[in-house]
Amino acid sequence: MPDALAVQGLSMSFSGLKAVDDLSFRVAQGSVCGLIGPNGAGKSTILNCLTRITTPDAGHVEALGFDLLAEPIHRLPERGVMRTFQNLELFTDLSAVDNVAMGCAARLRAGWTAELLGLPASRRATRAAYATADAALAELGLSEIRDRRVADLPFGTQKQVELARALVAEPRLLMMDEPAAGMNHTESTELGRVIRRLGAEHGITILLVEHDMGLVMSACDRIIVVVQGRLIAEGTPQEIRANHKVIEAYLGEGEA
Ligand SMILES: Nc1ncnc2c1ncn2[C@@H]1O[C@H](COP(=O)(O)OP(=O)(O)OP(=O)(O)O)[C@@H](O)[C@H]1O
Numbered sequence: 110m111p112d113a114l115a116v117q118g119l120s121m122s123f124s125g126l127k128a129v130d131d132l133s134f135r136v137a138q139g140s141v142c143g144l145i146g147p148n149g150a151g152k153s154t155i156l157n158c159l160t161r162i163t164t165p166d167a168g169h170v171e172a173l174g175f176d177l178l179a180e181p182i183h184r185l186p187e188r189g190v191m192r193t194f195q196n197l198e199l200f201t202d203l204s205a206v207d208n209v210a211m212g213c214a215a216r217l218r219a220g221w222t223a224e225l226l227g228l229p230a231s232r233r234a235t236r237a238a239y240a241t242a243d244a245a246l247a248e249l250g251l252s253e254i255r256d257r258r259v260a261d262l263p264f265g266t267q268k269q270v271e272l273a274r275a276l277v278a279e280p281r282l283l284m285m286d287e288p289a290a291g292m293n294h295t296e297s298t299e300l301g302r303v304i305r306r307l308g309a310e311h312g313i314t315i316l317l318v319e320h321d322m323g324l325v326m327s328a329c330d331r332i333i334v335v336v337q338g339r340l341i342a343e344g345t346p347q348e349i350r351a352n353h354k355v356i357e358a359y360l361g362e363g364e365a
Pocket residue numbers: 123126127128146147148149150151152153154155
């Protein structure tokens with residue numbers, strides 16, 4: 110499999126503190142790669158660089174065959190690169206299905222004149238967006254909460270709605286920032302199954318930042334471990350579980 114993501118020499122400092130320090134790694138197409146490390150290791154900064162929220166001090170990133178760091182942030186979704194957030198970015202006063210349908214907006218737009226005038230093309234685009242949103246909600250087992258206001262849903266369910274919204278944009282490379290935070294054990298186990306399916310059945314490449322080790326170990330093909338912005342280990346879940354450097358890094362945190 111070719112690589113969907115190739116990161117070379119990525120570095121980012123904040124007032125002299127090296128949050129990401131000469132980091133290089135690759136993620137094979139259609140695979141699920143975990144990115145783990147203790148608190149403050151640099152995981153969110155890495156995701157921010159890879160989704161163009163932050164511009165790194167140095168490094169080269171090739172994603173899906175293009176130069177990611179040369180691409181403006183607003184073009185990433187149409188290039189197939191999407192992200193879900195640690196703290197949600199949903200419209201909480203709207204229903205679940207409204208939020209998910211919005212994720213299709215860019216893909217199904219009828220053109221602004223048709224939308225402004227409420228022409229049939231615009232109504233068709235809206236219907237198609239809602240049909241796609243319903244299919245995504247069904248895929249994630251969320252049909253029952255379709256019409257519920259997002260603010261009234263438990264946080265774990267809101268995170269699933271956010272995932273559904275990302276999926277309708279048909280990403281080819283999806284970066285997920287702590288998707289299981291706020292989920293109970295049953296929900297995170299189900300999320301693990303969904304993530305595996307996205308890779309295996311839909312061919313989506315996933316970079317997963319997550320503290321829930323059960324989810325990481327069950328969902329990932331490979332895992333990379335960062336400590337103080339540097340890569341300290343890389344391998345399969347079995348290899349990572351047995352890696353002494355990783356055990357030491359986590360024992361220091363009381364997380365292992
Ligand atoms: N905007 C910023 N300004 C200054 N320092 C920052 C900024 N963002 C991150 N840092 C620092 O960079 C380092 C890496 O932070 P980052 O949030 O990327 O770690 P993380 O691995 O995502 O942590 P967590 O698991 O707690 O979310 C930390 O020391 C943090 O304090």
